[in-house]
Amino acid sequence: MWAPALLALTTFADIQPILERRCVNCHRKGDIGPMPLETFAQARPWAKAIREAVLSKRMPPWFADPRYGHFANDPTLTEAERKALIEWASYPVAGRDVDVARRPGGLPHMNLRITAPRPFRIPAGAEVPYQFLILPLDTSIPRWVSAIHLIPKDRAVVHHAVLYVRERSDPWLRSATPGVYFTADGPSSRTTSDILAVYTPGSGPVTLRLGMAKLIPAGADLILQIHYTAKPKQAAVDQMQVALRWYQGQPTHRVLTLQMGNDHIRIPPGDGDYRLSVSGTLPQPALLLSMLPHMHLRGSAFEYQIAGASGRVETLLRVKPYNFYWQIHYQLAEPRPLAAGARLLLTAYYDNSPNNPRNPDPDAEVTWGEQSWQEMMIGFFDVAVPPDMDKRHYFTRP
Ligand code: HEC
Structure with missing residues (x-):
């Protein structure tokens, strides 16, 4: 009797490029993911967990509000990728499935x-x-x-x-x-x-x-x-x-990593919506390449905005929810020109209430410090400038 091959619709060969693009950055041997997902033999025992993590959108981790900006390292799965992963993970032992040779590189x-x-x-x-x-x-x-x-x-x-x-x-x-x-x-x-x-x-x-x-x-x-x-x-x-x-x-451009922050932190006990901001005017034209917000356990959201000469404010990145355990470097898909005189505004939000599951002590007044139970506010950002310009030149107006 002829039976249709129901199971072998999506094979490992179909999903391996998806794992390679979206997962292997962390799920390779020796990296932070708890298991490597580079080969069939490695991925197969995790099929159920992969299905659950992809269905619940817990993986891959990404916290930028999709309304703002486009990022080169955004690992968010497309609908087709999600479907393929879920399909494979639901039937991972389909008869024709075999390991495929890993592409070199990475x-x-x-x-x-x-x-x-x-x-x-x-x-x-x-x-x-x-x-x-x-x-x-x-x-x-x-x-x-x-x-x-x-x-x-x-x-x-x-x-x-x-x-x-x-x-x-x-x-x-x-x-x-x-x-x-x-x-x-x-x-x-x-x-x-x-x-x-x-x-x-x-x-x-x-x-x-x-x-x-x-x-x-x-x-x-x-x-x-x-x-x-x-x-x-x-x-x-x-x-x-x-x-x-x-x-x-x-090179045609030199890349500098700059940072702005605010150390005047005093979060009252129990305060669920404490805000801190800092702004600075960019002295020279530059291309913005990436952003990396940094706070500790009470950080709940972080925004980068730019105010042009007309006063119009545009949001470049909004990380919400901010999660201390996922310090993600948000790389813009395309470099963003910033004119000299543009004002960069950073806003950090903190949740010191008992509703924050990561809060080590909602009864504490929290001030600046290097340890995770203290707080910080830093926004790193990479800019590209002419190759003969160093950091000092960048901040000294011609
Ligand atoms: C930025 C790094 C990173 C990326 C990208 C990433 N993961 Fe993970 N993954 C982790 C870390 C770290 C953990 C363990 C901590 C946790 O579960 O939150 C994890 C946990 C998991 C687990 C749960 C394992 C368990 O113990 O149940 C699964 C399944 C998983 N990842 C699958 C994937 C898949 C599939 C992708 C791609 C679509 C992916 N991950 C992308 C870092 C990553």
């Missing part, structure tokens, strides 16, 4: 890898102050960088990391010994040095657009700032690796 080729000279131990349950580590470079010529990847050894304990470029003439942290972890308090931790990359869980390698690069000037070195969060019951060890790819040729 991670960009890197020219230089620098590993922290020694491991850092994070005791169980400890509160660890920000660690700094100077990585000396020996470069007598300026280096243009087209891709940067910060790779922790134990991703579970790295809350975030920032990689700075310290120029030869910069006195910042000069008294510290290179290659040795150290802490720096309040004022000495502040800097106007350029940022090469910000690592947050799931961020993966940063690859700049063609024509765009970050600059490591001759004689500069790199400084890592790492925020470790301990596991409650188990000691951990991390050793960060920095991977860089050189730009081939001369």
Whole structure:
């Protein structure tokens, strides 16, 4: 008797490119996803969980309000992709399904890898102050960088990391010994040095657009700032690796990472709608490339807006709900020109009420601090400027 092959409608070969595009960035071996989803053998046992996560839209994680902006790294599934994943996950053992050869690639080729000279131990349950580590470079010529990847050894304990470029003439942290972890308090931790990359869980390698690069000037070195969060019951060890790819040729744009923030935080106990804002005028024309909002456990929403000369306010990004555990770097699909004199407005919203399930203590008055039970407000953003302009030039009007 002939029976129609009901099950084999969607095979792994159909959904593998979807996993590759939307999931593998986090669900690859060694990354933050709890399991790799690169091959049939890896994905098959998770079919039920994949079905549930895709149906409930819990995966892939993304928090930008779809009414504002278009983002290159938006992993949101199209309706067709959702249907295909759900169909495969409902019948993952269809007879004709076989593993397909993985396409090579994924991670960009890197020219230089620098590993922290020694491991850092994070005791169980400890509160660890920000660690700094100077990585000396020996470069007598300026280096243009087209891709940067910060790779922790134990991703579970790295809350975030920032990689700075310290120029030869910069006195910042000069008294510290290179290659040795150290802490720096309040004022000495502040800097106007350029940022090469910000690592947050799931961020993966940063690859700049063609024509765009970050600059490591001759004689500069790199400084890592790492925020470790301990596991409650188990000691951990991390050793960060920095991977860089050189730009081939001369770029047309230099990419700078800028930030604006407000440290005057005083959230009353129980306040469910505390707002904080900050604004600044952009002194030079630039192309806006990406945005990365940063708050802690009480953060509930974050907005980037731009006010043009006419006073018209336009929303560039609205992250709502903000989720501390998903620090996402929102990369614009197309660079957005910002005129000199445009005013950038950032607004952060906090929920210190008991309705916030992540709130460590609704009875506390919350002020600025580096630890997750304290608060912060920073909006990072990358801009592209002419290649001969550095951060100081950017802020000094011609
Ligand atoms: C930005 C990183 C990221 C992306 C992109 C991502 N995931 Fe995840 N995923 C995670 C992390 C981290 C967890 C564990 C924490 C959690 O469940 O919230 C997880 C959990 C899961 C789980 C639940 C596992 C369990 O324990 O039940 C499934 C299933 C899953 N992901 C499937 C997917 C699929 C399918 C995609 C793509 C359509 C995807 N994820 C995209 C990071 C990611």
